[in-house]
Amino acid sequence: MEPSVPRRRTGGRSARVRESVLTATLDLLSQDAAAFSVAAVAARAGVHETSIYRRWGTRERLALDALLDFSAEHIPIPDTGAVHGDLVAFGRALGHYLSLPLGAALTRIMATLDTETAAAFSASREDFWTRRFDAASAMITRAVARGELPPETNTLLLLETFIAPFHFRALHGPTPLSPAEINNLATLVLNGARSR
Structure with missing residues (x-):
């Protein structure tokens, strides 16, 4: 069974996309960090890879943002x-x-x-x-x-x-x-x- 990620507050399309991407990132990191990729996150979140690269630049920065967000919340x-x-x-x-x-x-x-x-x-x-x-x-x-x-x-x-x-x-x-x-x-x- 995959670990669940708590829902965050949303505020418009940009916030929803960010939430979806960070949730997918945490799910994938928790399963296999070595196989974690922007393509896998994009597929799981239902967004284009270019949207992720435009906002985060690299998979490492994406992982950092997701971990910081999750930690700050909890x-x-x-x-x-x-x-x-x-x-x-x-x-x-x-x-x-x-x-x-x-x-x-x-x-x-x-x-x-x-x-x-x-x-x-x-x-x-x-x-x-x-x-x-x-x-x-x-x-x-x-x-x-x-x-x-x-x-x-x-x-x-x-x-x-x-x-x-x-x-x-x-x-x-x-x-x-x-x-x-x-x-x-x-x-x-x-x-x-x-x-x-």
């Missing part, structure tokens, strides 16, 4: 007023994303690309993580401004330390992190950042 950056609350809310959204059939499939595929496919998508994959970390860093920037974390906090290391257990569990663990574990993980990571 893993929003919270603002609870406190960094611990932000991390817990972010962790719960990330855990839910990784529990979705499509989220889990995309995560496995991006982590296990063969050498040739990984090389083709390396720039887009790096761009994806850079943009996601840039967005998530707002939680840490606000915490530093509020005095919850020291100014010398290594934002990237803190975020990587926090999200790593989620991805490890999704790829290798028997069960996802529980709400209590997410709460404890946020406390552990923040205590480590404050102890410097």
